[in-house]
Amino acid sequence: MFHTQTLELPTTKKQEMIDITKRVRAVVSASNVQNGLCSVFCGHTTGAITINENTDPDVQTDILNALERAVPHNEKYYKHEEGNAHAHAKAAVIGFSETVPVQGGKLMLGTWQAIFFCEFDGPRNRKVTVTVMG
Amino acid sequence: MFHTQTLELPTTKKQEMIDITKRVRAVVSASNVQNGLCSVFCGHTTGAITINENTDPDVQTDILNALERAVPHNEKYYKHEEGNAHAHAKAAVIGFSETVPVQGGKLMLGTWQAIFFCEFDGPRNRKVTVTVMG
Amino acid sequence: MFHTQTLELPTTKKQEMIDITKRVRAVVSASNVQNGLCSVFCGHTTGAITINENTDPDVQTDILNALERAVPHNEKYYKHEEGNAHAHAKAAVIGFSETVPVQGGKLMLGTWQAIFFCEFDGPRNRKVTVTVMG
Numbered sequence: 391m392f393h394t395q396t397l398e399l400p401t402t403k404k405q406e407m408i409d410i411t412k413r414v415r416a417v418v419s420a421s422n423v424q425n426g427l428c429s430v431f432c433g434h435t436t437g438a439i440t441i442n443e444n445t446d447p448d449v450q451t452d453i454l455n456a457l458e459r460a461v462p463h464n465e466k467y468y469k470h471e472e473g474n475a476h477a478h479a480k481a482a483v484i485g486f487s488e489t490v491p492v493q494g495g496k497l498m499l500g501t502w503q504a505i506f507f508c509e510f511d512g513p514r515n516r517k518v519t520v521t522v523m524g
Numbered sequence: 525m526f527h528t529q530t531l532e533l534p535t536t537k538k539q540e541m542i543d544i545t546k547r548v549r550a551v552v553s554a555s556n557v558q559n560g561l562c563s564v565f566c567g568h569t570t571g572a573i574t575i576n577e578n579t580d581p582d583v584q585t586d587i588l589n590a591l592e593r594a595v596p597h598n599e600k601y602y603k604h605e606e607g608n609a610h611a612h613a614k615a616a617v618i619g620f621s622e623t624v625p626v627q628g629g630k631l632m633l634g635t636w637q638a639i640f641f642c643e644f645d646g647p648r649n650r651k652v653t654v655t656v657m658g
Numbered sequence: 659m660f661h662t663q664t665l666e667l668p669t670t671k672k673q674e675m676i677d678i679t680k681r682v683r684a685v686v687s688a689s690n691v692q693n694g695l696c697s698v699f700c701g702h703t704t705g706a707i708t709i710n711e712n713t714d715p716d717v718q719t720d721i722l723n724a725l726e727r728a729v730p731h732n733e734k735y736y737k738h739e740e741g742n743a744h745a746h747a748k749a750a751v752i753g754f755s756e757t758v759p760v761q762g763g764k765l766m767l768g769t770w771q772a773i774f775f776c777e778f779d780g781p782r783n784r785k786v787t788v789t790v791m792g
Contacts, residue, residue, distance in 0.1 A: 392560050392658060394625055426660050427697055427789055429561055429623045433634030435577040441754045442746055443703040448737035449746050455735050456747035460594045460728045467589050469582035478576055478583050479590035486575045486637075487623045489697045489755045491662055491787045498787060500701030503754075519625045519632060521561055523657070523791070524660060526694050526792060528759055563695055563757045567768030569711045594728045601723050603716035612710055612717050613724035620709045620771075621757045653759045653766060655695055657791070 393421030393522045396433075401512035405458075405477075407442070407450040410518060411504045414490075415497055417520040424495050426524020431487045433519060436477035436511035438484035444504035457483065477510035484508055492524055527555035527656045535646035539592075539611075541576070541584040544652060545638045548624075549631055551654040558629050560658020565621045567653060570611035570645035572618035578638035591617065611644035618642055626658055661689030661790045669780035673726075673745075675710070675718040678786060679772045682758075683765055685788040692763050694792020699755045701787060704745035704779035706752035712772035725751065745778035752776055760792055 395417045401408065410430075418428055432439045443449045461479045468475035488505065491498040499505070507518055529551045535542065544564075552562055566573045577583045595613045602609035622639065625632040633639070641652055663685045669676065678698075686696055700707045711717045729747045736743035756773065759766040767773070775786055 394559065394627060425662065427791065431623065431625055433637060435636045440750045442750055446738055449743065452736050452738050452743035453747045453750050456729045456744065461590045468586050470580055470586050475583065475586035476590065479587045482574045482576055482587050483617055483751055485619050485753050489623055489699065489757055491699055491789050493662060498701065502703045503701060521625050523561065528693065528761060565757065565759055567766065567771060569770045595724045602720045604714055604720050609717065609720035610724065613721045616708045616710055616721050617751055619753050623757055655759050657695065
């Protein structure tokens with residue numbers, strides 16, 4: 391069985407990490423899947439999907455700053471004229487999908503894990519597709 | 525239902541991003557899967573799978589240059605003697621699989637998304653395995 | 659059919675890559691799945707899952723050093739007070755899941771590929787969840 395739902399996600403900042411765990415959990419519940427997998431997919435090229443801690447919001451800031459250090463937004467060699475080359479590269483580094491186990495009708499996230507949409511070129515209206523199979 | 529096909533992919537440059545979207549779409553069509561998921565997997569350690577824009581080819585150049593800045597090909601601390609340590613690290617950073625939703629018999633890629641094989645140590649004959657489930 | 663098993667994985671170093679291929683293969687065998695996919699998931703925020711070469715152990719050292727160069731452990735801008743901000747960022751860069759094809763009852767890894775758990779803030783007791791579907 392495959393249950394798919396697309397989440398609409400307006401972002402508000404140039405770069406930010408948005409916790410979408412509650413919305414993904416709601417799709418898992420609605421699917422009635424007991425045991426299987428949940429795939430979370432980002433349908434963009436300057437946004438991405440990751441998993442990380444949401445207890446201390448400093449972790450998100452640190453991750454965004456670490457990415458900025460590794461892939462700065464303003465490099466002379468960028469040729470793409472929209473000024474968001476760094477956002478395309480950051481999204482490629484983070485990745486566009488993560489797959490999480492489902493057991494007993496629930497997402498099997500670890501104790502400290504939350505699922506995040508990463509915005510690297512906002513604000514924009516984004517879409518995240520959640521597919522639950524089982 | 526699982527439908528699997530392995531694509532043969534000769535690369536021609538030391539480092540390049542090759543758009544394989546058409547070939548992945550053909551596997552989805554051949555699978556007859558209407559609703560499900562499509563997994564794209566790279567069976568190598570110096571190549572990777574990503575998703576990004578293919579309208580402006582400068583985006584690919586910028587991503588490869590941003591990766592080269594973050595993980596340079598010629599660092600004194602590399603111990604691996606084949607001279608491709610950077611390629612192993614770049615592949616680890618980009619990742620070896622992406623999973624894309626399938627709806628109505630079609631890949632649900634976003635407007636600007638294309639699927640790329642990333643070559644970091646070419647030219648070589650590469651293989652990408654596409655699995656459609658639904 | 660979905661077959662899920664969680665591997666317990668004690669790590670011994672601050673940062674290391676641990677080859678878990680044999681344990682993943684054992685889960686695939688136990689599942690009796692002939693054709694399908696195998697998802698490997700890391701339930702942590704300072705560890706990650708990747709694929710790479712395990713013939714020359716220098717490759718692992720080079721990858722860890724390349725990540726340390728790109729995302730240093732000791733940057734003044736880190737705000738997270740546990741001293742492991744770099745580990746959260748490295749895990750985000752590597753990613754938390756990989757999906758590998760299964761054919762003829764076996765993992766379809768490429769010739770040089772092994773599956774690794776990446777420890778970025780050890781030593782700790784880690785868990786990796788393997789789900790085989792087919």
